[in-house]
Amino acid sequence: MASKDNGSTGSPGDGSPLTGKAITRRDFMKVAGTTGAVVAGAGGLSSFLAACGKSSGGGSSSGSGRTIKVGFVTPLTGPLAAFGESDQFLVSQWKAAVKGGVKCGDGQTHPVEIIVKDSQSDSNRAATVAGDLVTNDGIDIMMVASTPDTVNPVADQAEALGVPCVSNDCPWQPYYFGRGATPTKPFKWTYHAFWGLEDVTAVFTGMWNQIPTNKLVGEMWPNDADGLGWANAKTGQPPLLTAAGYKFIDGGRFQDGTQDYTSQITKFKSGGAQILSGVFIPPDFVNFWKQSYQQGFKPKVASVGKALLFPAELESIGPIGYGLTTEVWWSPWHPFKSSLSGQTTQDLCNAWTASNGKEWTQPLLHYAVFEVVVDALKRATNVDSKENHPGGHQEDRPRRPSRDTSPGRPERRSIRSRTSAARSSWAACGSRAPTYPFDLKLVDTSHAAAAPFNVTIPQNGKLVAIKY
């Protein structure tokens, strides 16, 4: 089921043997690594070849450069496929947006080719296809998204092979600490923008503050990349919860796929937890939630990461899904526009729904990785120079882009960026959107409105305690 998409964006200069294949980027890398003088020489050679390409391609007034190859690793199949569900759609949106090529900092218009590889939701496979993209397809830039299990192995490969990699949709702590970075030893090639546990904890507690509880949380952190990151006593949620005035009962590092949760439920019930939180894979949450009903554990509010992100998951849970809450990092109400096409977030959702009849889904956020890539290309004065990756030149780093990207303004903090997160609740379908049984309402957007994000997102719902 490996899905491979080699479609080029089809610029007029595409056919010229000199624009695309004459000297691969890898060849330049080998040379460029030796001395600075050679780097300059290589750059000059590239300009020369590009000029040839222009004359043989003909027609284009601004000149057409060689094809830029962008690799994209995504879980199209396997257990994470819900994260990659909208990625094929996004690739078609991207291709449409850069149909005529991208005018880079070198004054040339470069056709952009996007090569998609399926990670099959397997970390090892993700690393393999990432290596394949670099060594066999000769890509210039890597893109990846969809949980630490996809992002980390791909970013590691890019870092090892010296290819710039842009990613999102993975909390920054598992990405940063999970890959062994320290403030003194940052990554050289890999760039990431997503929220962190400080954000998710702020939106969780901010929302819980809306209703009276005993501030005692039952926490379900599993024994996987996400759960371990969330549970970490230093860099995870525990100190943040304490700082926000909440106590918690730890349900322990259970294995994904655990079928019975009696021991945790008993612990939460006897401890008197009135809030449920954690990060589950979907089937485990449903199992847990039904057993909670059976065992009489009835928290007033339940805020769960990962398991409740997608509308289809709520539909599969049924009526006991109403009132559950999750974090929202992208929605049609986020007031942003695409830097590529000018589409608003609502426009993108509409295009998605028009393409397949499905309700909007948060991974449409992946759109932004390509925006960052195009932005870096536009500022790249020499597309063949190693120094031109998004962080090569100090001034070229995607520090604080002046434009709006569709997920929010990535706020650069040392080597990591955060996107704003709002908080929402799954409400019963009202008259507003009768097409789907569940409707996501934003119930607390105060975290996004606060510094450093300063993004006003309209709140369209109100948190109420779960009705039993």
Add this chain to the structure above:
Amino acid sequence: MNWVNVAVQGILLGGLYALFAVGLALVFGVMRLVNLAHGDLGILAAFVTLGLITHAHLGLTWAALLTIVVMFCAGYVLQRGLLNFTLGTDDTRPIVVTFGLAIIIQNTLLLAFSADEQGLEGGRITTASIHLGHQLAIGWYPLLVFIVAVAIIAGLQLFLNRTKMGRAFRATSDDREAAELMGMNNRHIYSLAMAVSLAIVAVAGIALAIRTTFDPTSGSFNLIFAFEAVIIGGIGSIWGTLVGGVILGLAQTLGAQAFGSGWAILCGDVVFLVILALRPRGFFARTVTA
């Protein structure tokens, strides 16, 4: 009292494991076929039920019953048309073929239904429970699944012991060549055994789908528990799968209660390995592998 509650949930969970295991035990007992697609066939049944509900607008009960019939027929065709050709001297052939079948099922389901989580809506029974005292609560749904598992296993045992066809199953299991010499059509017997196996795993798949959510890749998750239940109970033994399932369920829930929730699945695996070391043929093995 907490411990009693945890133990009761473990026993009931064992019913679900036994449902997945019994079909596996049957086909291994009758024709020495290790069916690696067993879990995925259960999930396939859940998707068939879902399809009947959403497209044919049947109620859950009718959709489930029709699915069981469909899976019975599919099992016969699958064995007659494909798996019979893999049986013979080389034991690895059916393993490779059913492994391939598992991949085909997963990806076909992915194409047809996408990767979305799906659920079968079981209504209030899935969240209701009988409260006995403050700390002991027995969910109606796990109880129902356990009862169904016991009923199916009892029925299958009666079928094997009391009916002519059941005798044919046992005869083929005991000595393939001798049974053939007596005029039995082994290919037909094998196909019927696979049909029964898939009908039962359809029940298991639907039970799982109502219990939690499922997606095209859920099948392999349950296969490992099914294998452990079969081996603990004894290869080829029908009642043994129930015992194996219950031991596995108890080990997981009691292990979680005793050592912390991270130990649940590990405790099940450790108990399985200990039993495998001490009693390699399980508790109630009936067939002797050559």
